[in-house]
Amino acid sequence: MIPTNYNKFPKIMVPGNPKSWSGVEAWLEAARAGGGPIVVDTYPGTDLVELQAFITEALPGHRVLNVEELAARPLAEIDALIAANLTEDRIFGVMSHHTLADFYRTTQLEEIAQSVTASDIPTVLLGWGAALVPVTRRVLIVADMARWELQQRQRAGAPNWRCDNTNEDNLRKYKRSFFVEWRVADRHKRQLLPAVDYILDANRGAGDARLITGEAFHSGMAAAVAAPFRVVPFFDPGVWGGQWMKEVCGLDNHADNYAWCFDCVPEENSILLDVGGKIMELPALDVVLTQPVALLGSQTYARFGAEFPIRFDMLDTMDGGNLSLQVHPLTDYIQDRFGMHYTQDESYYLMDCSDDAVVYLGLKTGTEPASMVAALTEASDAGTSFPAERYVNVFPAKKHDHFSIPAGTVHCSGANSMVLEISATPFIFTFKMWDWDRMGLDGMPRPVHLEHASRNIQWERNTEWVEKELLHQVEQVGSGPGWTEERTGLHELEFIEVRRHWFTDAVHHHTNGTVNVLNLVEGAGALVESPDGKFQPFTVSYAETFIVPAAVGAYTIRPLGQGITQPLATVKAYVRGTAAGLPSVATA
Numbered sequence: 073m074i075p076t077n078y079n080k081f082p083k084i085m086v087p088g089n090p091k092s093w094s095g096v097e098a099w100l101e102a103a104r105a106g107g108g109p110i111v112v113d114t115y116p117g118t119d120l121v122e123l124q125a126f127i128t129e130a131l132p133g134h135r136v137l138n139v140e141e142l143a144a145r146p147l148a149e150i151d152a153l154i155a156a157n158l159t160e161d162r163i164f165g166v167m168s169h170h171t172l173a174d175f176y177r178t179t180q181l182e183e184i185a186q187s188v189t190a191s192d193i194p195t196v197l198l199g200w201g202a203a204l205v206p207v208t209r210r211v212l213i214v215a216d217m218a219r220w221e222l223q224q225r226q227r228a229g230a231p232n233w234r235c236d237n238t239n240e241d242n243l244r245k246y247k248r249s250f251f252v253e254w255r256v257a258d259r260h261k262r263q264l265l266p267a268v269d270y271i272l273d274a275n276r277g278a279g280d281a282r283l284i285t286g287e288a289f290h291s292g293m294a295a296a297v298a299a300p301f302r303v304v305p306f307f308d309p310g311v312w313g314g315q316w317m318k319e320v321c322g323l324d325n326h327a328d329n330y331a332w333c334f335d336c337v338p339e340e341n342s343i344l345l346d347v348g349g350k351i352m353e354l355p356a357l358d359v360v361l362t363q364p365v366a367l368l369g370s371q372t373y374a375r376f377g378a379e380f381p382i383r384f385d386m387l388d389t390m391d392g393g394n395l396s397l398q399v400h401p402l403t404d405y406i407q408d409r410f411g412m413h414y415t416q417d418e419s420y421y422l423m424d425c426s427d428d429a430v431v432y433l434g435l436k437t438g439t440e441p442a443s444m445v446a447a448l449t450e451a452s453d454a455g456t457s458f459p460a461e462r463y464v465n466v467f468p469a470k471k472h473d474h475f476s477i478p479a480g481t482v483h484c485s486g487a488n489s490m491v492l493e494i495s496a497t498p499f500i501f502t503f504k505m506w507d508w509d510r511m512g513l514d515g516m517p518r519p520v521h522l523e524h525a526s527r528n529i530q531w532e533r534n535t536e537w538v539e540k541e542l543l544h545q546v547e548q549v550g551s552g553p554g555w556t557e558e559r560t561g562l563h564e565l566e567f568i569e570v571r572r573h574w575f576t577d578a579v580h581h582h583t584n585g586t587v588n589v590l591n592l593v594e595g596a597g598a599l600v601e602s603p604d605g606k607f608q609p610f611t612v613s614y615a616e617t618f619i620v621p622a623a624v625g626a627y628t629i630r631p632l633g634q635g636i637t638q639p640l641a642t643v644k645a646y647v648r649g650t651a652a653g654l655p656s657v658a659t660a
Contacts, residue, residue, distance in 0.1 A: 076596065076614040078321045082302035083346045084295055090288035092347045098283035099130040102270060108209030109188050109195040110134070113202045113264060116233035116253045117222040118215055118274045120199060126278035127196055135191075140199035140234060143180035147234055150175050154252050162243050163500070163519050165251030167411035172201050172260040181205050200233060200257065203264055213283070214264050215274040218342035218355045219254065220306045220334075242514070250500065262361045262378070265289075275342070275353045284347050292345040292352075296359045297366040297621040299607030300600050303341035303356040305617075308332045311510050311518070314392035316424060316490045320615055329392060335617040336384035336589055339497065369586035369622030371650035380497060381414070382568060382589045382645050384617040387491040390424070395484040396518065397432060397460055397506040399525050402480050406501060409524075416502070417566040418477040418495035421643060422469050423593055423615065426488035429469040432460065433483050434538035439463050441531050445522070448505050452520050458506040465535050467543065472593070472641070474570065476542050476563035480530035492591055494562070494570055494645050503528065546572075555579045560643065569648040574639040578630035581620075581644070584651035588620040588644055590629075595640030597632035 093101045102110050112127075114120065120138060128136050144150075151158075153175070157168045185206045188195050197205050203212060222230075226245045231237045233253050237245060268286040276282070284292075307323060310331025317323055317330045334340055338356035345352040357380075359367055364378040372381065387395065400416040407413060420431060435444075444463045451458035464482055469475075469489060477483050477495075482505070485491050503525035504518060512518045533541075541563060550557035554577025561570045572593075573579050580603070581588070592598050592612050600610040600618070603626050611632060612618055620627060631640050 076320050078613050078615055079302070080305060080322065081344060082304065083344045083351070084292060084301050085346045086288055086292040086348075087295055088291060089348045090284060090291065092282050092284045092288070092350045092352065094282045095279055096130040098272070098281065099127055101283060102211055102213060103131055103134070103194070105211045105269060107211050109197055109207055109211070110213065111197045111202045111205065111207070111210045112199075112213045112215055112272070113260075114198065114200050114215040115217040115261070115274060116200045116249075116257050117217055117225060117230065118200070119278070123215070123274075123278045124198055127198070131194075131196065134194045134196050136196040136198055137184065138199050139181075139184060139197050139202045139205060142184055143176050143205075144201065144234060145175055145177055150234070157252050158248060162241065163247060163521070164410060165247050166409070168252040168255045169411075170252070170256050172256050173204060175256070176201055176204055201260075211269050212264065212267065213270040213272050214261060214268050215272040215281075216261070216354050216358065217274045218353060219340045220342065221275045222249065243519070258357065258361065265358070265362055271352070271354065273352045273354065282350060282352055284352055288347060290362065292347070293359055293362045296343065297363045297623050299624065300610045300618050300620045300627070301343070302616060302618045303336060303338055303343055304353070305333050305335040306341065309513065311513060312389055312393035312395055312487070314388035314390035314490070316390035317386065317388045330388055331392070333386040333388070335386060335591075336382070336619065337497065337499065338380040366623040367587060367621045369583070369650060372586050372622070372647045375647065375650065376414070380587075381647060382587070383493065383495045383497045383499060384589055384591060384645070385493045385499070386423070386615070387485060387489075387493060389485055389487045389489050389491070390426070392487055393510070394432075394486050394508055396502070396504040396508070397458075397464065397482065397484045398502050398504050399482050399529050400477075400479045400503065401501050401524065401528050405528055406498070410501065412498055412501070414496060414498070414567075415479045416496055416498040417479050417562065417568070418493055419562050419566070419568075419570070420475045420477065420485055421492040421494055421560075421593065422471050422473045422489060423492050424471055424490040425469055429489045430466050430486040431469045431475050431483070431489075432464045432466055432486065433475060433477070433542060434465045434481055434533045434535065435529075435531060436463055436465055437534040437536060439531070439534065441526075441529070445526050448522055451506055452522060457509060460506060465538055474546070474560040476545065476561040476566060478563045478565040480528050481533050481542070482529055492593065492643070494568065494643065496566070496568065553577060567648050568645050571644045572641055573629070573644070574641050575629070576631065576636060576639050578628045580626070580628050582626050583620055583622050583624055585622050586646050586650040586652070587622045588646050589617065590620065590642050590644045591615065591617045593641050593643055595631065595636075595638070598629050598640055598642070599632045601628050601630070602626070603628060
């Protein structure tokens with residue numbers, strides 16, 4: 073295990089030393105701005121009761137109107153509107169294409185606007201949808217939150233938007249958020265951000281929430297795409313979780329385990345902006361929504377829109393257990409059933425493992441579909457054990473192996489492995505087939521989706537197919553003084569290209585007009601630099617994932633420190649077919 077200085081709180085510097093405000097001063101600043109009512113459009117999950125009480129105390133001369141209470145449709149109407157999106161399934165819904173206006177009554181919004189116009193009392197309009205009130209002049213504040221914070225609040229008992237579901241199964245709360253609320257919220261927020269006057273960090277309590285100007289916010293977003301950056305990783309336990317990340321990532325040694333680290337999923341992670349020495353936490357998705365071309369590149373943006381398509385996360389089973397036996401949906405299936413436009417193609421890169429590590433991958437030659445499905449059904453219904461090794465290939469795994477897992481391939485990582493998943497961004501569309509006789513951390517059986525799984529298993533991916541197509545695919549594609557470049561995947565059915573570089577000296581890279589995502593998979597530390605000084609040197613420690621925006625162009629990576637004799641290694645992922653035609657590594 074490599075000693076590390078893994079940074080759990082990476083920051084992005086906002087240039088120009090802009091101001092920020094918190095507490096009462098934040099609301100006094102908003103009131104000084106003038107120009108009509110203060111409109112605070114919140115993200116669903118914001119504690120409106122706390123925020124309304126604080127604003128009322130901070131601005132005693134203002135009236136504070138809760139737009140949700142005054143104009144939102146009754147919950148029964150909203151539930152009926154989104155019923156087809158929620159479905160009866162515990163995990164899976166259908167992606168919503170509603171707009172926030174669908175959840176509001178137009179007449180009531182107009183009545184609020186008339187009340188504001190007719191009154192001499194200064195007004196604060198508050199709530200998710202406050203910006204829908206049709207006033208002609210306003211001071212617009214977007215109260216923003218990261219999804220990980222929202223998940224923590226839901227686990228602690230917070231309900232979904234306007235729901236009375238405090239004690240509901242957390243998986244169902246997450247489903248309502250993932251398939252409906254967050255889709256509608258991000259669609260709405262994206263319309264507001266270009267003209268926002270202020271951004272409020274609502275991840276904190278109302279008394280500590282920090283406010284910055286819209287100008288400072290957009291300056292921070294521009295700074296993010298002008299240099300390499302990292303999102304704030306988050307860690308979560310699991311029934312199969314391990315012990316490796318505790319040491320390498322500096323986590324709580326008293327925790328039972330850590331299973332997941334989301335180290336590059338901008339849809340879920342946050343970023344930290346350093347605003348004049350004060351920290352603002354905002355969704356990393358804000359960078360995607362406000363700077364899509366500079367971040368992704370024109371061809372990747374043309375293909376995916378304002379969505380970050382590459383996911384890096386870590387799965388720790390060291391001294392833990394096997395992952396669930398699973399399969400992911402084919403593209404046609406995920407589009408038809410769930411409304412996603414691309415699927416959960418994956419791969420396992422072994423950052424570390426024990427001598428007994430294995431990967432379950434593909435079906436044994438001769439497997440009869442009816443027999444396997446019957447055995448899985450019996451295990452699910454009758455509680456018998458499923459003989460996985462009878463039907464599924466089990467291959468030994470060693471450090472730095474890379475296994476491609478195109479959708480439709482049965483798979484799971486075994487115990488005693490530290491896996492870096494290099495995958496497409498969709499991440500909840502896992503059809504579990506067998507979970508090794510375990511219960512979830514909540515004491516309930518983990519959901520199994522045999523019907524979905526059986527419709528997506530590619531039965532022809534047998535032992536010979538896997539050995540030919542998915543194992544031992546490393547190919548050297550370039551070399552120079554102090555470096556070697558290898559292609560390690562992914563499979564031709566997947567859209568991500570992965571290159572590994574072994575190096576003892578500086579390696580010259582170029583984004584070629586498309587976003588690069590990298591991880592330092594070998595070596596204590598490296599330095600990422602701009603050949604022409606476009607950005608400040610950026611330090612990376614072992615196991616850290618970092619993003620190089622498309623707009624960065626040329627960059628170098630070299631060992632950090634003097635006298636390095638053992639090769640370091642990075643893996644780099646980008647969307648295949650979106651590069652501008654330059655070589656992936658400059659040899660000069």
